[in-house]
Amino acid sequence: MPEIRQDPTTKEWVIIASNRVKRPRDFIKNQPKRSLPPYEPSCPFCRGNEYLSSEEILRYPAEEGSSWRVRVVANKYPALVPQGQTHQREEGGFFTKMNGVGAHDVIVETPLHNRPIPLMEDDEVAELLTVYRERYNQLSRDPKVRLITIFKNHGEAAGTSLIHPHSQLVATPVVSAELRRQFEVATAYHDDTGRCLYQDIIDHELRIGERIVMETEEFVVFHPFASRMPFETWIMPKKGQASFGKVPTKNLACLAQVLRITLLKLYQSLNDPDFNYAIHTAPIGDENKDYYLWHIRIVPRLTSIAGFEIGSGGMYINTALPEETADFMRNSKV
Amino acid sequence: MPEIRQDPTTKEWVIIASNRVKRPRDFIKNQPKRSLPPYEPSCPFCRGNEYLSSEEILRYPAEEGSSWRVRVVANKYPALVPQGQTHQREEGGFFTKMNGVGAHDVIVETPLHNRPIPLMEDDEVAELLTVYRERYNQLSRDPKVRLITIFKNHGEAAGTSLIHPHSQLVATPVVSAELRRQFEVATAYHDDTGRCLYQDIIDHELRIGERIVMETEEFVVFHPFASRMPFETWIMPKKGQASFGKVPTKNLACLAQVLRITLLKLYQSLNDPDFNYAIHTAPIGDENKDYYLWHIRIVPRLTSIAGFEIGSGGMYINTALPEETADFMRNSKV
Numbered sequence: 014m015p016e017i018r019q020d021p022t023t024k025e026w027v028i029i030a031s032n033r034v035k036r037p038r039d040f041i042k043n044q045p046k047r048s049l050p051p052y053e054p055s056c057p058f059c060r061g062n063e064y065l066s067s068e069e070i071l072r073y074p075a076e077e078g079s080s081w082r083v084r085v086v087a088n089k090y091p092a093l094v095p096q097g098q099t100h101q102r103e104e105g106g107f108f109t110k111m112n113g114v115g116a117h118d119v120i121v122e123t124p125l126h127n128r129p130i131p132l133m134e135d136d137e138v139a140e141l142l143t144v145y146r147e148r149y150n151q152l153s154r155d156p157k158v159r160l161i162t163i164f165k166n167h168g169e170a171a172g173t174s175l176i177h178p179h180s181q182l183v184a185t186p187v188v189s190a191e192l193r194r195q196f197e198v199a200t201a202y203h204d205d206t207g208r209c210l211y212q213d214i215i216d217h218e219l220r221i222g223e224r225i226v227m228e229t230e231e232f233v234v235f236h237p238f239a240s241r242m243p244f245e246t247w248i249m250p251k252k253g254q255a256s257f258g259k260v261p262t263k264n265l266a267c268l269a270q271v272l273r274i275t276l277l278k279l280y281q282s283l284n285d286p287d288f289n290y291a292i293h294t295a296p297i298g299d300e301n302k303d304y305y306l307w308h309i310r311i312v313p314r315l316t317s318i319a320g321f322e323i324g325s326g327g328m329y330i331n332t333a334l335p336e337e338t339a340d341f342m343r344n345s346k347v
Numbered sequence: 348m349p350e351i352r353q354d355p356t357t358k359e360w361v362i363i364a365s366n367r368v369k370r371p372r373d374f375i376k377n378q379p380k381r382s383l384p385p386y387e388p389s390c391p392f393c394r395g396n397e398y399l400s401s402e403e404i405l406r407y408p409a410e411e412g413s414s415w416r417v418r419v420v421a422n423k424y425p426a427l428v429p430q431g432q433t434h435q436r437e438e439g440g441f442f443t444k445m446n447g448v449g450a451h452d453v454i455v456e457t458p459l460h461n462r463p464i465p466l467m468e469d470d471e472v473a474e475l476l477t478v479y480r481e482r483y484n485q486l487s488r489d490p491k492v493r494l495i496t497i498f499k500n501h502g503e504a505a506g507t508s509l510i511h512p513h514s515q516l517v518a519t520p521v522v523s524a525e526l527r528r529q530f531e532v533a534t535a536y537h538d539d540t541g542r543c544l545y546q547d548i549i550d551h552e553l554r555i556g557e558r559i560v561m562e563t564e565e566f567v568v569f570h571p572f573a574s575r576m577p578f579e580t581w582i583m584p585k586k587g588q589a590s591f592g593k594v595p596t597k598n599l600a601c602l603a604q605v606l607r608i609t610l611l612k613l614y615q616s617l618n619d620p621d622f623n624y625a626i627h628t629a630p631i632g633d634e635n636k637d638y639y640l641w642h643i644r645i646v647p648r649l650t651s652i653a654g655f656e657i658g659s660g661g662m663y664i665n666t667a668l669p670e671e672t673a674d675f676m677r678n679s680k681v
Binding site for chain 2: 017023024025026031032033090093094097107110165166170171172173186189190195217239290310316317319320323326327330
């Protein structure tokens with residue numbers, strides 16, 4: 014019997030199509046893992062080719078020279094631009110629009126063309142996360158910025174053709190309506206129970222255990238009850254903050270290890286699948302709300318988003334059982 | 348300067364990335380149009396191969412024999428099943444889930460393997476739409492059913508590998524949270540103004556004119572102000588009903604022509620692109636609300652849904668200007 018499950022953070026429904034379910038190993042990619050050289054002459058993100066990329070925003074470590082390990086550059090084709098006013102206006106007295114003011118960064122994760130996060134050392138990942146947080150906090154001081162989304166597209170199915178390991182950051186002068194709704198849901202839950210919904214999800218998942226991929230002192234990695242896509246994975250701090258900008262340095266080091274191992278498990282078990290990840294965080298101004306928890310959602314792109322998902326407006330059909338995929342990942346040795 | 352536009356039906360924001368915008372003809376597919384035989388021996392949807400498909404639910408015309416022109420069959424791997432109770436229950440006292448009871452049909456649009464909608468005659472398309480409506484109305488009488496989504500996946504990027512022209516219907520015992528929100532927005536608009544939001548959108552689009560693809564006495568075809576994807580196209584009745592199940596037969600014939608020409612314009616101008624379409628309609632029980640209008644949304648799959656779209660929860664970056672794509676389609680001769 015198929016099941017319809019409700020995502021408690023959005024109240025949206027997901028159909029878990031157990032009649033057409035695939036086993037975890039049916040999702041293993043057929044092609045071999047990407048085999049790449051450490052340096053690619055035409056790649057704008059490789060060390061030595063810095064002149065090929067757009068204006069540099071920051072590098073880490075900050076000293077001069079070519080020994081950078083993480084670099085932030087302006088997106089060559091930015092979705093939003095830093096200059097200008099955000100005043101809202103209407104078109105023909107009906108629609109609402111505003112200038113596309115904000116920021117669109119590219120974060121070059123490593124000078125090496127063939128060093129994706131799963132193959133890094135923990136301290137390299139920690140440096141990357143430190144740069145994420147630093148850039149987050151710089152931009153959050155701009156009064157025009159209302160939301161900062163840090164995300165990664167890995168592979169063509171995930172929306173990128175640039176293979177050099179990189180992430181992106183988009184700072185918008187608006188908060189997505191969807192995130193507003195997630196806050197409404199979390200607020201109502203807090204008003205009803207006095208508790209944090211996200212904290213309760215973690216507690217419940219740890220009690221049940223069957224959707225847990227791994228657990229450390231600081232973090233829980235699990236496949237959510239109402240996963241929209243096969244192998245969807247959430248990394249959540251056990252005691253966290255609403256905003257990613259507030260993560261203590263100590264926790265960034267723990268997160269680095271957890272993120273690397275989680276991505277390594279995917280890399281090894283599914284043969285380097287295409288994936289997206291995004292850091293879900295509170296809007297600027299809501300950083301101190303204790304009924305939200307920042308977290309990372311990893312979405313491997315193993316199946317397509319088709320007409321039902323687009324047509325129903327938000328419901329998904331998932332052809333994998335999160336209990337089975339979590340079990341598979343939990344037992345994947347790295 | 349990029350723009351951020353608000354979709355008035357969802358209040359969600361779309362970034363129109365004019366800095367990285369592509370011209371309409373940059374989206375023309377490189378490969379030639381699909382070249383197919385009228386009959387494929389292994390295809391379960393071709394005339395003569397009916398024994399290869401699942402249980403038949405209805406055929407049109409209904410007489411016996413092999414002269415069917417549209418056929419509805421059960422999906423071989425249904426996401427939802429017709430038998431069972433929908434009682435809601437919790438898992439471990441925390442999550443909400445229910446049995447996956449509902450319907451999942453496949454609508455075979457034609458007995459011919461190589462006859463997609465843009466190459467049909469208008470009366471064939473009208474028959475298909477009549478079958479949509481008939482099956483909609485049959486299922487809407489089942490008290491378990493709360494929402495009926497009729498949609499189509501054309502091509503691999505749109506989520507199908509079956510090339511024989513077909514659509515799908517999913518009847519769910521729940522209404523998507525996203526559609527609930529669209530109803531909240533439309534209700535608030537009606538309470539504030541006494542008018543129908545969707546009617547006002549049409550009136551505004553017709554007044555402005557620049558996003559109109561075509562207009563008939565009964566229908567308007569346009570690229571919406573806050574298009575999420577390049578060439579996103581809405582077909583809306585000028586005087587309509589909230590529910591697709593209530594469309595008068597006369598209007599189905601007009602819709603057939605408008606749908607065929609709209610898809611033919613895409614087929615000719617973009618070289619048979621992959622696309623999804625879905626009929627957006629009121630939930631069961633809301634069919635008589637006069638502040639909603641059923642409509643069709645066509646979404647060509649020309650760009651990918653990437654980490655920002657997944658991570659921001661609902662905001663999209665669109666790299667085409669709806670005013671430019673609408674102009675291109677308006678001037679496309681068919």
